[in-house]
Amino acid sequence: MKNPVRIKGTTSGLIIVIDEGLTFDEAKKEVKEKIITSAAFFGKGSFALAFEGKELTDAEKYELADIVTENSELNIVCITESRPEIEAHMKKALNDKLSAMEANTGTFYKGTLRNGQAIEFESSVVVLGDVNAGAQVVSKGNIIILGALYGNAFAGVGGRMNSFVAALNMNPAQIRIGDIIARSSDSIKKPDKTVEPKIAFCEDGNIYIEDISLDSLNDIKLD
Amino acid sequence: MGEVIVITSGKGGVGKTTTTANIGTGLAKLGKSVVLIDTDIGLRNLDVVMGLENRIVYNLVDVIEGTCRINQALIKDKRTPNLYLLPSAQTKDKTAVSPEQMKKLADELRENFDYILMDCPAGIEQGFKNAIAGATRALIVTTPEMSAVRDADRIIGLLEAAEMEKTELIVNRIRPDMVKREEMLSSEDVVDVLRIDLIGVVPDDENIVISTNKGEPLVGSDTMAGKAYLNICKRIMGEEVPWLDLYHKDGIMSKFASIFKKKN
Numbered sequence: 290m291k292n293p294v295r296i297k298g299t300t301s302g303l304i305i306v307i308d309e310g311l312t313f314d315e316a317k318k319e320v321k322e323k324i325i326t327s328a329a330f331f332g333k334g335s336f337a338l339a340f341e342g343k344e345l346t347d348a349e350k351y352e353l354a355d356i357v358t359e360n361s362e363l364n365i366v367c368i369t370e371s372r373p374e375i376e377a378h379m380k381k382a383l384n385d386k387l388s389a390m391e392a393n394t395g396t397f398y399k400g401t402l403r404n405g406q407a408i409e410f411e412s413s414v415v416v417l418g419d420v421n422a423g424a425q426v427v428s429k430g431n432i433i434i435l436g437a438l439y440g441n442a443f444a445g446v447g448g449r450m451n452s453f454v455a456a457l458n459m460n461p462a463q464i465r466i467g468d469i470i471a472r473s474s475d476s477i478k479k480p481d482k483t484v485e486p487k488i489a490f491c492e493d494g495n496i497y498i499e500d501i502s503l504d505s506l507n508d509i510k511l512d
Numbered sequence: 513m514g515e516v517i518v519i520t521s522g523k524g525g526v527g528k529t530t531t532t533a534n535i536g537t538g539l540a541k542l543g544k545s546v547v548l549i550d551t552d553i554g555l556r557n558l559d560v561v562m563g564l565e566n567r568i569v570y571n572l573v574d575v576i577e578g579t580c581r582i583n584q585a586l587i588k589d590k591r592t593p594n595l596y597l598l599p600s601a602q603t604k605d606k607t608a609v610s611p612e613q614m615k616k617l618a619d620e621l622r623e624n625f626d627y628i629l630m631d632c633p634a635g636i637e638q639g640f641k642n643a644i645a646g647a648t649r650a651l652i653v654t655t656p657e658m659s660a661v662r663d664a665d666r667i668i669g670l671l672e673a674a675e676m677e678k679t680e681l682i683v684n685r686i687r688p689d690m691v692k693r694e695e696m697l698s699s700e701d702v703v704d705v706l707r708i709d710l711i712g713v714v715p716d717d718e719n720i721v722i723s724t725n726k727g728e729p730l731v732g733s734d735t736m737a738g739k740a741y742l743n744i745c746k747r748i749m750g751e752e753v754p755w756l757d758l759y760h761k762d763g764i765m766s767k768f769a770s771i772f773k774k775k776n
Contacts, residue, residue, distance in 0.1 A: 400672075401707060402669075403665045403666060403668055403669030403672070404662050404663070404665040404666035404669060405666045405669055405670075406669050419707070421665050421705065422662055422665070422705075423662055423665065423666065424669075439705070
């Protein structure tokens with residue numbers, strides 16, 4: 290039998306192809322050997338894992354995933370189904386999982402962001418200061434501004450659509466959540482000084498801005 | 513040891529050069545020794561505003577390149593003692609000097625003068641970097657227009673990144689009547705956005721146009737702008753000066769009217 294176990298690497302995931310003729314114990318042994326010999330090739334990284342070929346139970350899949358992580362420096366984030374559109378599927382599953390993990394951790398940024406300054410975070414971010422017109426905050430998770438937002442805030446970059454943007458003084462030029470863009474109205478108004486903290490979120494493909502209340506906070510989903 | 517102050521704005525045409533000329537003259541009138549440096553190489557005009565254009569022999573680039581000594585290039589002001597101008601070169605461009613060279617020059621001048629004022633060119637490129645290199649204090653000039661405030665904000669960000677020790681704001685060309693009608697940003701509105709210390713508010717005053725054309729700074733004269741500039745000079749020197757009342761200068765009748773209004 291030639292190559293009873295093959296490992297295919299894609300941009301976001303590993304696909305382990307197991308010959309249907311193998312028993313599970315044989316498969317385990319082959320996978321282990323294969324991983325050990327190719328660990329250096331795959332290096333480090335976070336991946337989604339999928340199986341093709343032999344039918345496996347969930348328990349067996351997890352057992353094989355453990356073998357992969359024990360014998361390499363790979364981090365298996367999740368196990369996905371093997372499907373024809375497997376690549377896209379794995380990529381999405383990986384991104385969703387990673388962004389959910391990132392989005393629920395946060396970073397503090399202290400200081401006012403001025404015109405021309407931009408910060409970008411993999412995680413959610415709390416800005417202690419203003420985001421002035423012409424400045425930009427980008428996050429894969431949520432953005433909370435303990436100050437005024439006059440510039441741009443892009444939350445959920447990478448597609449986490451339940452991300453939100455909150456600010457004590459909400460006067461943004463543009464807010465993006467995932468791939469939805471909302472811009473400020475064209476009517477020129479004097480900056481509102483008696484302001485309520487507000488939150489921007491995405492629902493049915495639209496971005497809404499509401500006063501922060503128990504209701505609006507209850508609607509927030511963190512995963 | 514003197515203090516090196518850069519006057520900057522980002523946007524052009526908001527009054528950097530006029531401000532530099534007036535503050536420099538004002539500080540000298542208050543008894544300080546002052547050098548004004550025009551760092552706008554290729555587009556010099558501080559010499560024109562000071563009325564010293566015809567006296568230029570050597571310039572900033574000559575000093576940097578070692579063609580002459582600093583003292584040979586410094587032009588003594590024709591009216592105010594202890595006031596000198598180091599003019600810019602007109603036939604060169606901003607790349608003729610580097611920030612390191614400017615810092616060295618500023619440090620040398622600090623030995624002998626109380627204040628060295630750098631008139632910064634508009635923009636954020638080499639000319640700006642040259643002008644701020646030796647400075648420890650920055651005066652941001654803006655007009656009450658959104659575009660100028662935006663640029664000022666950008667400049668403040670760049671100065672923070674360059675670790676400027678002190679950054680203060682001058683709101684230039686305020687028109688109190690328009691502010692009253694809420695057709696113009698007030699100095700408070702500007703401070704609200706920029707959030708730095710306000711050191712002066714200069715009203716829009718046609719005397720400024722007359723004075724810059726004549727080449728005679730009006731600081732200290734009996735005009736609103738002249739008073740405002742002198743107040744800025746005193747604040748630079750650390751004095752507490754009450755703010756000019758720009759909004760009630762109409763005369764006795766309107767003062768009575770406003771008192772009457774308040775009572776009702």
